[in-house]
Amino acid sequence: MTTTGIRTMRAAVLERFGGPEVVGVAERPVPVPGDDELLVRVHASTVSIADHRLRTREVPRGLGLVVGPAIGFRRPKHPVLGMEAAGVVEAVGHRVTRFAPGDEVVVMRGARFGCHAEFVTVPEDGEVARKPTDLSFEEAAAVLFGGHTALRYLDLVDVGPGTEVLVNGASGAVGTAVVQLAARRGARVTAVTSGRNAELVRSLGAAHVIDYTHEDFAAPGGEPRYDVVVECVGNAPFGRVGRLIRPGGALLLVISDLAGMIGAALRPRRRGILVNQAGGPMGAEGMTRLTALAEAGDLRPVIDRTYDLDDIAEAHRYVDTGRKRGSVVVRIA
Template identity: 75%
Template sequence: MTTTETRTTMRAARLERFGPPEVVSVGDALRPEPDARELLVRLRATTVSIADHRLRTREVPRGLGLVAAPKIGLFRPRVRTLGMEGAGVVEAVGAAVTRFAPGDEVMVMRGAAFGCHAEYATVAETGDVARKPAALSFEEAAAVIFGGHTAVRYLDLVDLRPGVEVLVNGASGAVGSAVVQLAAARGATVTAVTSGRNTALVRSLGASRAIDYTREDFTATDAPRPRYDVVVECVGNAPYSRVRHLIRPGGALLLVIADLAGMIGAGIRPRRRGVLVNQSGGPMGPALMQRVAALAESGDLRPVIDRTYELDEIVEAHRYVDTGRKRGSVVVRIP
């Protein structure tokens, strides 16, 4: 490779059409260049998340197909390089950047802009970027970003303290495992809904009780059920209509995933009982990423890594995420 090619191209996983994991291929792409207020980050690790699965397959929650089309694309993908987040080293900075310098190790969340399944990505200095905790490897740092970022945004909407009862549906995924840890760290009593094979994991993360959804319907109404101050829905199968009898008056339902009907209904029906229902979470920004990094540094947020792949194995990573059985994060190393 010539010097010019090194400066202008990079390796990236590209998506040319919707479909199975095989529609993703690794090849050369143009390397982005930072503007005056951006960082260019040489990524060392990223993850394949449920968001990547949705953009690749165009499988979005029911009723949201047309709503999502402007971002995802109707017939062909609008986003060609997936990957919402990553960890790496600052390669270069724009002329107006003051908080970072080349050589800094950072954590980056590009969110809906995607682009982290590649050797390089840019991020605004005022965007979701923070210094990586020194004690974490790049793979560990990448593993905490997606779940930790989402968990903090939603949990900030409620008052978690000792005595508060929290139920987490989908407690072993990237977001759910982070919610369990952070709620427990704030003193809440956590009940985790997961499969039987993951009960030991969620207990190790701080859950006081685990419900195996393959053996027990945690929403069943034919028997008395515990009631909760906060229900965090990370799967998409527990809208307000299904869990309202589990939520105490004045409680909250945090919909990390919801279909269109659930989102519309959630904004109307709960108000009579004073229940907060939210499907968007709190604000993003550098302060949020700094908090995620601090939580990881303190040990309140530990990385949960299911499997690790190389960038050239990204099809296998997508294939595994498609099984729906991943625990925590599926990490991709970028050599």
């Protein structure tokens, strides 16, 4: 294995649940890659809604006990947050053949977290791919979280020319990616967001915008008019929006409470409508497709603000407002 000789690294660490102030920069041991792993020097990551939830332990209704084993009960199970990273391969295990030190890569660690640090490891056959050459590290990090989630859900349904897609929460990291990918597949996208974000989502491909501050997109009345509803907020369960979906359509619950999850698991098809809250698989193949979409310009980064690692608490504070558009990027290197 190629080694760095570096023993410690800087990382954003939290030792307890709480507000943004519980996150601080500290020294941690550099992880040692296994025989089949890469050690990646992280240049950029993002602070996502997942980081917010793990830090605050504020999860959708009914999921406190369910997610406890994954995030911790009294203390955070993952003291270093960050689900995704863009960086450079620093070292490789002796069985690694597809990557070499110096390669620019993007990494999705997902629920293992750990990317708000100067170094992370990832299996060679895990969710890692070469970084799009035309994107900076910050831009590459910005497309990862939302693009990864959007692909996993949109791959479950047939979206093409003539498909009517509604995206609730269209201006967030996931929503902006869903709008772009659905529009690129030929769908007519209706974006639900606040009026201040209307121009943004239209520029990403939305054909119609509903300003939720003035109009309830799920108000009673009217015929089913959408083939796919993508729920990225957590306030549109099947009971509220099911009548808006045409027979044979789908409700994709990117965010759901316990009742929605149980309903999706026990009744995968209700009145001919697919209800899914888990998304599909991604893997290395999905990561390669994701980076190819970004390389081709079919998925472009939407960056709201960028912070340095030393300002990680401020990044969390801004995400806590619930008003971010696209991604909040953290520069690590």
